[in-house]
Amino acid sequence: MTASDWSDWREWRDGQTATVAVVVADDGSGALALHDDSADRQFGVWLDATEFATAVDELEARIGPRWVWWSKTTASSLLAIGVRPRRCWDLGAVHRLLTGGWRADPARVWAHLHQLDPATIPSVQPLDLFHQVDDSGDETDPIRRDGHLRPEWVDGAWNESPERRERWAALAMEAFRLQAATADDPDTRTELRHLGRQRRGHRRATAFCESAAEMLCAELEHDGLPFDRAVAEELVAGIVGPRPRTQAEDDALLARRDRAVLQHLPAGVTADLRRADQIKSLLRRVGIEVPDTRAWRLERLRGTHPLIEPLLDWRRAERIRTTFGYRWIDDHVGHDGRLRGSWSGADGAAGRMTATAGLHNMPAELRPAIVAEAGHVFVRADLGQIEPRVLAAVSGDPALAAATAADDMYAPVAERLHVDREIAKVAVLGAMYGQTTGKGAEALRGLEREYPVAMGYLRAADEAAQGGHDLSTYGGRRLRMSGSSHAASNPDPASNPDAASNPDAASNPDAASNAARDLRSRVAARGRFGRNAVVQGAAAEFFKTWAVLVRARGAASGARIVLCLHDELLVHVVDSHGDNIASLLDECLQEAAHRWAPPAERPVRFVADVSVITRWSDAKTTLAAPS
DNA sequence: GATTTCACGTA
DNA sequence: CGTACGTGAAATCC
Numbered sequence: 029m030t031a032s033d034w035s036d037w038r039e040w041r042d043g044q045t046a047t048v049a050v051v052v053a054d055d056g057s058g059a060l061a062l063h064d065d066s067a068d069r070q071f072g073v074w075l076d077a078t079e080f081a082t083a084v085d086e087l088e089a090r091i092g093p094r095w096v097w098w099s100k101t102t103a104s105s106l107l108a109i110g111v112r113p114r115r116c117w118d119l120g121a122v123h124r125l126l127t128g129g130w131r132a133d134p135a136r137v138w139a140h141l142h143q144l145d146p147a148t149i150p151s152v153q154p155l156d157l158f159h160q161v162d163d164s165g166d167e168t169d170p171i172r173r174d175g176h177l178r179p180e181w182v183d184g185a186w187n188e189s190p191e192r193r194e195r196w197a198a199l200a201m202e203a204f205r206l207q208a209a210t211a212d213d214p215d216t217r218t219e220l221r222h223l224g225r226q227r228r229g230h231r232r233a234t235a236f237c238e239s240a241a242e243m244l245c246a247e248l249e250h251d252g253l254p255f256d257r258a259v260a261e262e263l264v265a266g267i268v269g270p271r272p273r274t275q276a277e278d279d280a281l282l283a284r285r286d287r288a289v290l291q292h293l294p295a296g297v298t299a300d301l302r303r304a305d306q307i308k309s310l311l312r313r314v315g316i317e318v319p320d321t322r323a324w325r326l327e328r329l330r331g332t333h334p335l336i337e338p339l340l341d342w343r344r345a346e347r348i349r350t351t352f353g354y355r356w357i358d359d360h361v362g363h364d365g366r367l368r369g370s371w372s373g374a375d376g377a378a379g380r381m382t383a384t385a386g387l388h389n390m391p392a393e394l395r396p397a398i399v400a401e402a403g404h405v406f407v408r409a410d411l412g413q414i415e416p417r418v419l420a421a422v423s424g425d426p427a428l429a430a431a432t433a434a435d436d437m438y439a440p441v442a443e444r445l446h447v448d449r450e451i452a453k454v455a456v457l458g459a460m461y462g463q464t465t466g467k468g469a470e471a472l473r474g475l476e477r478e479y480p481v482a483m484g485y486l487r488a489a490d491e492a493a494q495g496g497h498d499l500s501t502y503g504g505r506r507l508r509m510s511g512s513s514h515a516a517s518n519p520d521p522a523s524n525p526d527a528a529s530n531p532d533a534a535s536n537p538d539a540a541s542n543a544a545r546d547l548r549s550r551v552a553a554r555g556r557f558g559r560n561a562v563v564q565g566a567a568a569e570f571f572k573t574w575a576v577l578v579r580a581r582g583a584a585s586g587a588r589i590v591l592c593l594h595d596e597l598l599v600h601v602v603d604s605h606g607d608n609i610a611s612l613l614d615e616c617l618q619e620a621a622h623r624w625a626p627p628a629e630r631p632v633r634f635v636a637d638v639s640v641i642t643r644w645s646d647a648k649t650t651l652a653a654p655s
Numbered sequence: 656g657a658t659t660t661c662a663c664g665t666a
Numbered sequence: 667c668g669t670a671c672g673t674g675a676a677a678t679c680c
Contacts, residue, residue, distance in 0.1 A: 300676095302675065302676075303661095303675090303676070303677090304660090304661055304662070304676095305661095320661080320662085321661090321662085322661085322662065322663080323662080323663070343662085343663085344663095347662085347663065347664075347674095350673085350674055350675075351663085351664080351672095351673055351674060352664085352673095356673095369672095375670070375671065377669085377670060377671085378669085378670070380666085380670065380671075381671095382670090382671055382672075383671090383672085384672065384673085385672090385673095386664085386665090386672075386673075387665095387672095388664090388665055388666075388671065388672070389663080389664040389665040389666090389671075389672065389673080390664075390665075391663095391664055391665085392664090392665085457668080458668075460668085460669090461668030461669060462667095462668060462669085463667085463668050549667075552667080553667095556667095556668065556669070557669070557670095559668090559669090560668070560669045560670080561669080561670090563669095564666095564669065564670070593665075593666065594665080594666040594670090594671095595666065596666080
């Protein structure tokens with residue numbers, strides 16, 4: 029960078045420019061692209077590692093721009109040099125929001141923004157002797173003649189020189205401007221648009237939120253979850269025995285646990301307890317016939333045979349041994365006593381956050397191992413009855429919105445339906461999940477009568493999904509019912525050959541009816557998916573809105589979100605701030621609810637149970653509104 | 656070696 | 667014949 033560039037940049041930076049695209053190379057050097065909206069000029073710089081770290085830190089402190097980057101990788105790079113950006117725009121995360129797909133590499137983002145068919149995205153081709161002529165244009169230009177990004181650049185060639193890094197940042201800025209414009213467009217393609225219910229300024233607001241959630245994911249990966257290894261090892265030892273020191277010891281332990289089950293069988297009879305088919309024939313031998321050997325099915329057989337109880341114990345121990353045992357601890361707990369996994373801001377279906385390393389499915393019995401560091405506390409909060417409250421908000425049903433005024437919203441619903449609370453709860457959940465059988469069926473008709481707007485919203489989603497039409501969440505996330513796994517495995521009955529015309533079916537009536545039944549069931553499954561996705565997806569957006577507000581407002585107190593669990597937040601903070609953060613969690617919840625509320629409509633009330641604790645397992649749930 | 660099936664934990 | 671997710675083990679496919 030020349031001296032005049034530098035002074036120009038400083039002058040310009042002091043002009044309070046709000047948007048800065050950033051890329052970071054492997055060696056810690058980086059490039060920035062800055063766009064001055066008032067003067068409509070763009071400016072780029074590349075900086076070596078030292079300059080870059082200083083510049084980014086200074087920019088964040090003095091201006092707090094909205095950082096634009098291609099993916100969470102950049103967020104992680106900034107964390108690595110000690111910068112925690114307040115605002116960002118994650119091109120990949122926003123791409124997922126707009127398109128409903130999961131893949132969001134720069135090539136896909138770029139193609140979508142330029143109306144290029146993703147199927148035509150080029151990949152790096154091995155040298156072909158017969159096709160050495162490359163007509164894609166100048167190889168030093170990251171954009172090919174056909175408009176696509178050059179695959180070599182996407183795969184890392186952008187990183188090869190300072191000039192390229194600068195160009196890559198400029199392209200990110202260009203993608204941002206296109207994407208931000210797209211986010212403001214009303215979505216005219218989705219089937220729920222006629223309901224006219226999308227969040228105010230919906231997709232831009234959601235894009236900010238999704239980007240911040242992705243940043244939060246980078247922090248969750250960086251910070252990890254406070255974890256007491258000694259406590260965990262003790263818990264594991266209580267279930268599967270002490271840590272084996274040799275393979276022989278391990279084998280002996282395993283054999284002993286096998287024997288505890290097999291001793292209930294006639295002498296000589298043996299089986300591999302890990303194999304479901306062998307368990308099944310084992311049970312058949314003692315006169316028990318089951319379609320599968322899942323735990324809930326075996327639970328019901330408790331007491332019918334002495335084999336069942338020890339087998340369930342074996343399963344429980346095997347689960348800990350294989351998935352949440354010593355190896356799990358060794359693989360995912362760092363020397364700093366933090367449990368780390370990788371986080372994603374949105375799954376491929378409705379947009380919930382996901383995590384690896386068992387962070388989202390850790391058995392409750394291991395929760396005592398999640399312990400705040402010395403001098404710190406956890407502030408834990410979970411949303412009460414989040415899905416029915418979200419349904420009230422996104423559907424705009426005035427009667428259901430009125431019910432959310434209660435701490436336990438199933439109580440007023442039950443009163444209105446003249447049924448027990450338990451029945452009302454099952455019916456509401458059944459309506460959201462697409463349950464078709466059981467006790468809730470009767471009360472379901474009551475719901476149709478008393479809450480027609482909410483039920484109509486769910487039915488519209490169900491029917492649109494069955495027809496293979498894309499949906500949109502309240503926040504504007506596209507839910508793909510076409511070109512997704514849901515569509516691939518669930519063919520549209522309208523475009524599919526009738527089951528009766530199946531050649532196999534002509535000679536076999538059973539096959540015909542089987543095929544027809546199969547098709548019906550798959551279409552119904554797709555309807556259920558759509559019905560559920562509009563609620564689950566909106567709930568995920570609401571949760572993320574809450575979480576990123578807590579992240580932003582809690583930063584000044586050094587509060588760190590260390591776990592997100594769909595409707596639950598765990599915040600780690602020095603103990604003197606515990607009560608402040610507890611209040612903050614509730615304030616942020618109210619703000620999230622306010623941001624969601626459409627003007628001139630009955631507001632929907634959201635509630636959370638908040639507690640200050642030192643162990644995750646200490647969370648008291650008895651004071652919470654009943655779930 | 657990659658994919659599928661079963662199982663099971665969480666929400 | 668409620669929806670998602672990630673994980674591990676074994677079987678299965680290539």
